[in-house]
Amino acid sequence: MEERPHVLIVDDDTDTLTWLREILSKEGYEVGTAPDGKAALDHMRNRTPDLVMSDIHMPGLDGMGLLAELRNCYRDIPVILITAYGSLKTTVDSLRSGAFDYLSKPFIVDDIRLAVRRALEHKQLARRNQALREQGRNRYHFDHLVGVSPGIVSVYKSIARVAHTDSTVLLQGESGTGKELIARALHANSTRSTGPFVAVDGGSLAETLLESELFGHERGSFTGAIAMKKGLLEKAHLGTCLLDEIADLSPALQSKLLRVIQEREIRRVGSTTPMTVDVRIIAASKKDLASLVKSGAFREDLFYRLNVITINIPPLRERAEDISLLTQYFIQMYGGTKSPPVTGIVPEAMALLTRYTWPGNIRELEHAVERAIALTPHMVICPEDLPQAVQTAIVQSFTVQATPQTRHWGTLAELEKDHILHVLGAHNQDLERASEILGIHRKTLRRKLRHFGFPC
Ligand SMILES: Nc1ncnc2c1ncn2[C@@H]1O[C@H](COP(=O)(O)OP(=O)(O)OP(=O)(O)O)[C@@H](O)[C@H]1O
Numbered sequence: 001m002e003e004r005p006h007v008l009i010v011d012d013d014t015d016t017l018t019w020l021r022e023i024l025s026k027e028g029y030e031v032g033t034a035p036d037g038k039a040a041l042d043h044m045r046n047r048t049p050d051l052v053m054s055d056i057h058m059p060g061l062d063g064m065g066l067l068a069e070l071r072n073c074y075r076d077i078p079v080i081l082i083t084a085y086g087s088l089k090t091t092v093d094s095l096r097s098g099a100f101d102y103l104s105k106p107f108i109v110d111d112i113r114l115a116v117r118r119a120l121e122h123k124q125l126a127r128r129n130q131a132l133r134e135q136g137r138n139r140y141h142f143d144h145l146v147g148v149s150p151g152i153v154s155v156y157k158s159i160a161r162v163a164h165t166d167s168t169v170l171l172q173g174e175s176g177t178g179k180e181l182i183a184r185a186l187h188a189n190s191t192r193s194t195g196p197f198v199a200v201d202g203g204s205l206a207e208t209l210l211e212s213e214l215f216g217h218e219r220g221s222f223t224g225a226i227a228m229k230k231g232l233l234e235k236a237h238l239g240t241c242l243l244d245e246i247a248d249l250s251p252a253l254q255s256k257l258l259r260v261i262q263e264r265e266i267r268r269v270g271s272t273t274p275m276t277v278d279v280r281i282i283a284a285s286k287k288d289l290a291s292l293v294k295s296g297a298f299r300e301d302l303f304y305r306l307n308v309i310t311i312n313i314p315p316l317r318e319r320a321e322d323i324s325l326l327t328q329y330f331i332q333m334y335g336g337t338k339s340p341p342v343t344g345i346v347p348e349a350m351a352l353l354t355r356y357t358w359p360g361n362i363r364e365l366e367h368a369v370e371r372a373i374a375l376t377p378h379m380v381i382c383p384e385d386l387p388q389a390v391q392t393a394i395v396q397s398f399t400v401q402a403t404p405q406t407r408h409w410g411t412l413a414e415l416e417k418d419h420i421l422h423v424l425g426a427h428n429q430d431l432e433r434a435s436e437i438l439g440i441h442r443k444t445l446r447r448k449l450r451h452f453g454f455p456c
């Protein structure tokens with residue numbers, strides 16, 4: 001049998017305690033009580049509750065003090081604060097300090113039931129997401145790869161399928177979609193994982209320098225070559241070499257690279273003796289290589305050599321349901337650098353994040369969260385902490401930015417899907433809440449999601 005959720009109620013007023021205990025026990029929860037914040041913390045040494053409901057005004061450690069302690073030490077426990085009716089400022093402050101919700105006195109019984117149910121569901125969902133992540137990680141060691149959308153799950157599957165082969169892999173995806181991270185995951189899951197992983201950026205250096213970077217050079221092979229230097233391909237021997245921004249390679253380097261892939265041999269600049277290297281090549285490009293081949297900017301034979309297995313990484317706007325997970329991941333990653341730590345984000349700010357289209361993809365989201373954490377005076381990220389472009393995303397989507405002829409207007413079906421995913425993303429994939437907001441039955445929402453290809 002599943003264990004009953006444990007709710008801890010904290011209030012110095014015994015009448016309220018008794019009354020709340022009765023209501024929540026009837027709902028099937030196991031209820032504990034404490035007369036103040038300090039007693040609540042003592043209680044938690046023996047039993048960690050699934051939810052804390054606390055009054056704000058109490059002698060000793062009050063509700064806000066308790067909330068701060070909990071955010072510090074028990075990040076996963078949702079807290080519902082009980083505020084006096086009409087004190088809007090306290091309410092806002094409590095949410096900003098990381099409370100999940102608040103209830104105003106005098107209570108409405110249905111509000112209490114709903115708030116408690118929602119908070120517990122939220123916690124369960126957060127736990128499930130965490131479990132999904134761990135599962136993915138344990139199975140394939142996808143360290144640092146976050147996301148449960150169909151788009152990214154199919155990337156995980158491709159990684160799992162091709163990691164231990166020695167095939168050349170082409171990663172295609174917009175800037176900031178995680179190409180390098182995925183290349184590293186391929187390497188980490190391959191038989192070469194104990195060998196080196198070397199990344200070369202095809203767009204970063206002038207042609208001659210890049211050639212000597214890639215292939216190395218012999219002493220005296222050109223002015224300035226005062227000593228022999230090993231190339232990156234040679235350094236990647238028995239490991240993996242990521243050729244990033246492959247589309248930027250000059251035609252001459254493209255043909256040299258083709259030879260390396262065909263013959264598995266390299267020759268240092270200034271040398272006539274070829275050397276055998278055992279390197280797995282992963283190429284990455286944000287430009288579509290197939291169209292560059294068509295326009296003659298990229299060698300067709302090299303394209304076919306690289307294109308043995310292609311993994312297409314979807315842009316973030318096509319997997320909006322990953323935004324809340326990624327945001328929480330980045331908050332966990334950067335939130336602790338502040339004192340007091342930043343532990344969450346208010347729903348309004350999350351809604352803005354899920355609405356924005358992220359042209360810079362995950363890197364842009366990561367920077368936005370990192371910046372918001374640095375800027376916020378609170379323990380949670382608020383809308384005003386986000387970049388201007390993100391804050392105005394909603395306004396933008398309703399104003400015409402291009403001429404009516406060039407703008408992509410979107411079909412009704414596209415808009416519907418977009419809106420549903422945004423609402424879900426902004427409410428932690430809570431189907432019940434989302435169906436309430438969307439004004440449709442939960443079954444209808446499930447049907448639509450299945451139609452979009454989500455397993456539910
Ligand atoms: N699925 C993911 N989960 C968590 N973090 C991610 C994920 N994908 C990307 N990131 C993070 O986003 C940032 C950008 O990723 P990465 O550098 O791999 O992208 P890229 O596609 O190589 O970008 P560019 O084309 O600009 O080189 C990195 O900090 C990376 O850790």
Ligand SMILES: [Mg+2]
Nearest residue numbers: 176179180244
């Ligand atoms: Mg990159």
